[in-house]
Structure formats: structure tokens, C-alpha cells
Amino acid sequence: MNALDTRKTSAMLYLDGVHVSFDGFHAINNLSMTIAPGEMRAIIGPNGAGKTTMMDIITGKTRPDSGDVLFDGVTDLTRLDETQIAELGIGRKFQKPTVFESQTVEDNLLLALNVDHRVRSTLFWQDSRADADRIDQVLEIIRLTGARRRLAGNLSHGQKQWLEIGMLLAQDPKLLLVDEPVAGMTDVETHQTAELLKTINRDKTVVVVEHDMTFIRELGVRVTCLHEGSVLAEGTIDQVSANERVIDVYLGR
Amino acid sequence: MPHILTRSLDRRATIFLAIVATVGVLLPLSNLLLPDTSMLHVPTYLMTLFGKYVCYAVLALSIDLIWGYCGILSLGHGAFFALGGYAMGMYLMRQIGTRGVYADPVLPDFMVFLNWKSLPWYWQGFDMFWFAALMVVLVPGLLAFCFGWLAFRSRVTGVYLSIITQAMTYALLLGFFRNDFGFGGNNGLTDFKDILGFNVQAEGTRAALFALSCLALAISFLICRAVVGSKLGKVLIAIRDAESRTRFLGYRVESYKLFVFTLSACIAGIAGALYVPQVGIINPGEFAPGNSIEAVIWVAVGGRGTLIGAALGAVAVNYAKTVFTSGVLAPYWLFMLGALFVLVTLLLPKGIVGTWNAWRDARQATSLSEDARSAAFEDGAVKPHMAE
Numbered sequence: 098m099n100a101l102d103t104r105k106t107s108a109m110l111y112l113d114g115v116h117v118s119f120d121g122f123h124a125i126n127n128l129s130m131t132i133a134p135g136e137m138r139a140i141i142g143p144n145g146a147g148k149t150t151m152m153d154i155i156t157g158k159t160r161p162d163s164g165d166v167l168f169d170g171v172t173d174l175t176r177l178d179e180t181q182i183a184e185l186g187i188g189r190k191f192q193k194p195t196v197f198e199s200q201t202v203e204d205n206l207l208l209a210l211n212v213d214h215r216v217r218s219t220l221f222w223q224d225s226r227a228d229a230d231r232i233d234q235v236l237e238i239i240r241l242t243g244a245r246r247r248l249a250g251n252l253s254h255g256q257k258q259w260l261e262i263g264m265l266l267a268q269d270p271k272l273l274l275v276d277e278p279v280a281g282m283t284d285v286e287t288h289q290t291a292e293l294l295k296t297i298n299r300d301k302t303v304v305v306v307e308h309d310m311t312f313i314r315e316l317g318v319r320v321t322c323l324h325e326g327s328v329l330a331e332g333t334i335d336q337v338s339a340n341e342r343v344i345d346v347y348l349g350r
Numbered sequence: 351m352p353h354i355l356t357r358s359l360d361r362r363a364t365i366f367l368a369i370v371a372t373v374g375v376l377l378p379l380s381n382l383l384l385p386d387t388s389m390l391h392v393p394t395y396l397m398t399l400f401g402k403y404v405c406y407a408v409l410a411l412s413i414d415l416i417w418g419y420c421g422i423l424s425l426g427h428g429a430f431f432a433l434g435g436y437a438m439g440m441y442l443m444r445q446i447g448t449r450g451v452y453a454d455p456v457l458p459d460f461m462v463f464l465n466w467k468s469l470p471w472y473w474q475g476f477d478m479f480w481f482a483a484l485m486v487v488l489v490p491g492l493l494a495f496c497f498g499w500l501a502f503r504s505r506v507t508g509v510y511l512s513i514i515t516q517a518m519t520y521a522l523l524l525g526f527f528r529n530d531f532g533f534g535g536n537n538g539l540t541d542f543k544d545i546l547g548f549n550v551q552a553e554g555t556r557a558a559l560f561a562l563s564c565l566a567l568a569i570s571f572l573i574c575r576a577v578v579g580s581k582l583g584k585v586l587i588a589i590r591d592a593e594s595r596t597r598f599l600g601y602r603v604e605s606y607k608l609f610v611f612t613l614s615a616c617i618a619g620i621a622g623a624l625y626v627p628q629v630g631i632i633n634p635g636e637f638a639p640g641n642s643i644e645a646v647i648w649v650a651v652g653g654r655g656t657l658i659g660a661a662l663g664a665v666a667v668n669y670a671k672t673v674f675t676s677g678v679l680a681p682y683w684l685f686m687l688g689a690l691f692v693l694v695t696l697l698l699p700k701g702i703v704g705t706w707n708a709w710r711d712a713r714q715a716t717s718l719s720e721d722a723r724s725a726a727f728e729d730g731a732v733k734p735h736m737a738e
Contacts (some may be wrong), residue, residue, distance in 0.1 A: 156598060158594070178597075179594070179597040179598055180597050180600055180601065180602045180603070183597070183598050183599055183600035184600045188598070189598050191595070195592050195595045196592075196595075197587065197588045197591050197592060197595070198591060198592075199587060199591055200584060200587060200588070200591075204584055207581070207584065208581075208584055208585065208588055208596075208599060209599050211600075214599075214600045214601045214602065215602075215605070216582065216602075216605050216606055216609050219580070219581050219582045219585055219601075219606075220577070220580050220581070220582040221580070222580065222581040222582075264599070268599060268600070
């Protein structure tokens, strides 16, 4: 049987009727959403709308109480753990930049490389031209070539954000989940990050969670507004920001 | 394989190995060859004492491997040390034969005393050295594997893991205290006669045991260096610093922890096996939770995550213990040990070697950047700032 026959959807990511509650609090409430292959989607919404919880569900950190979460049309993500989901090709950048602070920038990328992650092959791993080239390439993209031997912990906040995006690139996933990539960045860095994400989007599907409306406008992609764990509005940035309910709960008058 | 070894040998590691090798050769030679009257003669009791410290250093290495590099704080590592010790002790008991008090050719004295008629199944095979040597590694390794498999898969981490390791060693302590457990109960195993046909009390045997302990320290150190110097070592540090990030990169964190925890337990077992013939006894007291905590203090004092520091810390703290517990200060030793731990945690959180390394690295970095500056200056690339 080939994979195409069993596909339930053509979407890269498909969420349907997902519920999660923590001690009676409905963090995610009948959430349904589809992300097409090659798409870049921005997710906005007030604090507590369920944006990060949604990412937790997709990456296997949180298991939904009910509902379907399908990746690439065939894989049920609710049955897998973080490691399996990462190996499938879903990469995640955290809200708070999370890099390996006591290791160098290039070691951070080396650790992220999409290679065999089993204990034995990691123990006997040897430097290879291909890996080194890939690391050089990523360093170039995230503009950290000059900082390759510095400890990640000594980078500036913006550089850490980029390093983490670089780790996502090294991981070479099909789908990138990027949580607040421009928090704490200067205007110039924000602009550069938007460019970077657009470049990445050329061959990867990207989901970005962000509060910075200027940044989202710059991305120029479809926007989904979450509120109380479900979709409030979806459309272009202009449509969504004109939506009365979005203005009430999130943007303000 | 060779690349793993060469990669793991930097200058500090080479110096450390050279010192261990020198001590391992010179101390036994001085003990055996120099006359008692010579200034440089090392008396046997002193050599055996240092042999004990070397075994502790191996135990400290095994703790540093998991705590310093992977963030697993085991407060029960003494259990693996003691199990290795018991495996060796069982071999030594079987070597006594008819020279025991009851002169039974097969049964150790305590079994005759308990009126046992035959050897329990788990004592079979321990008359053969190779079998005992295998068990020295296998028994601690297997226990660590089973324990780790359950704990790491359930994602037990941090202080909870430390507490259950304490519970593990305490449970073993209670078990080994029981006479019907079959390991000599309260008294443990003692009155050893010979090892591989050599009298354990003889000076030559003691010198050989000391040299072997140093060899074990050197080999364990090389193994630990090879592990932490590989890409796997980088993954261990990643797990220590940001465990869930490592998972999201696609690493199966529990497998890595299980590997390094089991390896560490095997090394601890070897340390225990070399310890027992030198001190001449193994009893359930070795499982006491306090012992394991003390071993963690050695590592903290020497500097965790440095390997060399762990070994030095073990020797230094135990030397201090010997000095202080044999004088008028004996009743205060535990207070001093506690104070040492508190002071190191507050003032030298990286430990002695860790602080030293950081200081050296910082100095090297500044001298490098100064070199670069003066080089650039000579090229005329940088103009010195002139006071205006």
C-alpha cells in the first residue's frame, strides 16, 4: 500500500477538534486548523489563547484529550513522543531562546544536524566534510560565521534567537514551528529575521507565533488569530486586523 | 577507534596520566627495592593507604562522568562500588578453602556457622577468577541498567532521582545486613588469604595491587575522556544544560542517560573490586548512604565536569580525612567535611580544578587577544589611540 492511498488530507499539518484541559482549564477548545505544504502561517492571539500549548501538542510535549493531529497526511502525532516527532521532521524554536549555553556556536549546530541520533553512532561519530560544509552554510545564513567558536551563552539575545533558528535549519525539518522569534530584537534585527524566515519558507513549511504586528505585516502571510483555545479569525493580515472580535479581544481599539 | 583516543588527550590529560603512571611505578618500586632505612622508602601501610585513595579516585571519576557531564546526581554510587567489592570478596572467600576456622573445603566459615549444607547457587563459579572479574563489572552494570531503564524512561530527574538512588543503596544495605541473604551479614567477607595464588598480605602483592589500581585509574580516565570528548559527550552536556531541547532535536535522552549511567556503574564496580583486597574486608557498611554522599563531595571539591578534579578531590579529601581522624580533631571530622562542602559550594562552585581551568583559560584568551592586537598593530591595521 502506498502512502498516498492512506492520506487523509493533503495538508502538511492538520488539526481537527483538538481539546486539552489542565485541571479543568480548557487551554485548547475544539481547535481545528490546516497548514498546507510550503505555506508560512502566522499565529497571533492574546496571552493564554493556547498558542504555545498548540505547539506543545504538535511536538509531543502535551497529549491532547481528544481530537486528531496529523502530520503530512499520514502520521498521527498524538501517539508519538518528542524524539519521534523531531525525527519525523518537525523542528521547534522555543519562546525563550534555548541554546546549549556552555557549548560553542558550531557545536550547537553540530548537535542539531540531521544525522543518525542513536547512541552508538554518536559515540563513534567522526568529523566529515559534508557536516562541516552544512555547518558553514548555516552559519552564513544566520550571520554568525565570525562567532562560531564563541560560547552560545555569551551571545546577545538576538544572536541566540538566530542561533536557535540556525539549529532548526541544521535539523533540516519539513515543518518549522517558531515561537516568538523577534521578542527582544531591535528593529533592524526584526527586519533581518523576517527576511530569514522568508528565505527558509522557500522550501519549508513554517508556523510562526508572534505578537509583533509590524513583523507579521512584513512576512505578508496568512494569519490565524487564536482566542481561548480556538480559532477566532483567519485570513490576510488586513482582514484579520479589521475583524471586530479580534480588535475586541486582542488588538484593542 | 584510534581517533577517539587521540582526540581525548590534551595537555592536561597527558600530564595527569603521566603523574598517575609515575606514582603507579615509583611507589611500589620504592616499597620493594629500597631498604627500610632509606629516606625514600615508602612503607607498606602507606602504600596500601594510597592504594585505597586511588580506588576512591576511580569511584569519583565514575560519579563525575554522570554528574559533571550529564547532570545525573547519583547519591547511591557507593552501591555499585560495594557490589564490585562483594564480587571480588566472594572470589577471595572461595580461595580460603580449608584454611578457614571450620576448614570446610567449599563453604566459607559463616555458612558453616549458619549450618548451611551446600553452597547457594549465586556463590557458584566464584572460585574462578575470570568469573569473579566478569561479575565485578556485570553485576553493578546490570543493576544500573535495570534501575536506569525504569527511572530514565519515566523521566525521573533531579532531586527525585537522587532520592531513589539513596533508597536503592539503603535497601541493599539492609539486605546485605541479613545473615540469610548469604553474604556474611553484619561481618561481611574477610580473613582473605590469597589472590591468584599470591598472599594478599605479602608486600609484593600489595605493591602489585597498588600498581593495578593506578592502571585502573588511568584506563578509566581514558575511557571517560574518550566518552566526553566524542560527539556523545556533547550530547551529554546538552542533556545536562537543556534536556527538553535535546529531545526536540531528535535525541532519545533516556538511551544516552542509560548508557552513561551503566558505564559509570561498571567503573565504580572495578574500583570496589580493587579496594577490597587492599583493605582486607567488605561489609554492608560500604552501602551506607553517607558513603555515597561523601563521594559526591570529593567530586564537588575537586571540580565537577573536569574528571581530573574528581580524582584529585577524592585523594585530597581522603588524605585530609586520614590526617584529621587520627588526631585530636577526630570527633569534628564530619563537621569539617560538611563545612568543606558548604564552603566549596559557596566560594568555589567549580571546585579546585574547575576554578584553576577557568583562570588559565581566561589568561590564555587575554594573552591571545593581546598577541592579535600587537600583530595587527605591527601590520599597521590598528592605530593606537593618542591622547588629544
